[in-house]
Amino acid sequence: EEEEEEEEEEEEEEEKRENQKHPLNKKSKSAPTTTSDPRFQLSDDDNNEEDDDQEDPMIEDNSDKAPLDQTPLVSMASGSAKSKNHKKPVKPLTPEALAEFQKAVDKTGIVYISRVPPFMKPQKISHMLGKFGEIGRVYLAPEDAKTAARRKKYGGNKKKNFTEGWVEFKDKKIAKQVAQFLNTTPMGGNKRNYYHDDLWNIKYLPKFKWHHLTERIAYEKASRQQRLRTEIAQAQRENKAYVANVERGKMVANMEEKKRRRKEEGKEDTTEKVEEIRRTFKQRKLVTREAVEGTDAGKAMDKVEPAVKSVLGKVFGDK
Numbered sequence: 676e677e678e679e680e681e682e683e684e685e686e687e688e689e690e691k692r693e694n695q696k697h698p699l700n701k702k703s704k705s706a707p708t709t710t711s712d713p714r715f716q717l718s719d720d721d722n723n724e725e726d727d728d729q730e731d732p733m734i735e736d737n738s739d740k741a742p743l744d745q746t747p748l749v750s751m752a753s754g755s756a757k758s759k760n761h762k763k764p765v766k767p768l769t770p771e772a773l774a775e776f777q778k779a780v781d782k783t784g785i786v787y788i789s790r791v792p793p794f795m796k797p798q799k800i801s802h803m804l805g806k807f808g809e810i811g812r813v814y815l816a817p818e819d820a821k822t823a824a825r826r827k828k829y830g831g832n833k834k835k836n837f838t839e840g841w842v843e844f845k846d847k848k849i850a851k852q853v854a855q856f857l858n859t860t861p862m863g864g865n866k867r868n869y870y871h872d873d874l875w876n877i878k879y880l881p882k883f884k885w886h887h888l889t890e891r892i893a894y895e896k897a898s899r900q901q902r903l904r905t906e907i908a909q910a911q912r913e914n915k916a917y918v919a920n921v922e923r924g925k926m927v928a929n930m931e932e933k934k935r936r937r938k939e940e941g942k943e944d945t946t947e948k949v950e951e952i953r954r955t956f957k958q959r960k961l962v963t964r965e966a967v968e969g970t971d972a973g974k975a976m977d978k979v980e981p982a983v984k985s986v987l988g989k990v991f992g993d994k
Contacts, residue, residue: 784847808849854879
């Protein structure tokens, strides 16, 4: 018995040593505590869930968090709908920001391209000129709509064509240098490039800013609309005058047709007699002082009494 007790003590000491070296083994070897209280007893499903949790501790149960995560989504959706309905007011520029913007505008320079190669797009021009400096805005004026329609009608190229253009550089010094060195030089690039042999027709515009270009385009557009309105009004007046002349011509033609029919029916005789009658009127003679002094004056004076005649003679100078 003493030997058995010594062996048991030795085994317990070895177990303690192993537990000190590997503390996790102690937890695994220790049996779970059990209670007889039914409130603390786990069902088979709970035991399976515990086993799953022990097998993969990286998986978290988000069942409790799901309702909490759904509420902010609804609020975000409602917030986005409100933001669409109610746009945020635009804040005005501060004096400092306005001064910086004006300084940047004054620093810009614009070059004018008098001839754009056929069917060259603004992206191509900005790409080719962007090698020399930072580019702001690019505007190419499209060709006349009638010219484009005529070209397409007779089987020409259906691409959009531009006639002239303006390019804005962020630095006016670079714009001057680009216009000075690139004018009347070939565009170059790859020999297979479609625009390899075209020449640059470029000029720097001093004291010219982008707002001048927009104002010019707006003025040309307004003048074109005014011209169009004037032409439309003139065409309407001419149309009204033409319609009035046509109606008047129809009326005269109907009158002549009626006269012709009446003449054929024998009812035109009376009207012709009325038209052929020529009335004469007896004109009274004009009584003037010269007429009184003439022959008629003597006849009139014979009928006057001698006393009155002497007085009248003195008045009229009769001796």
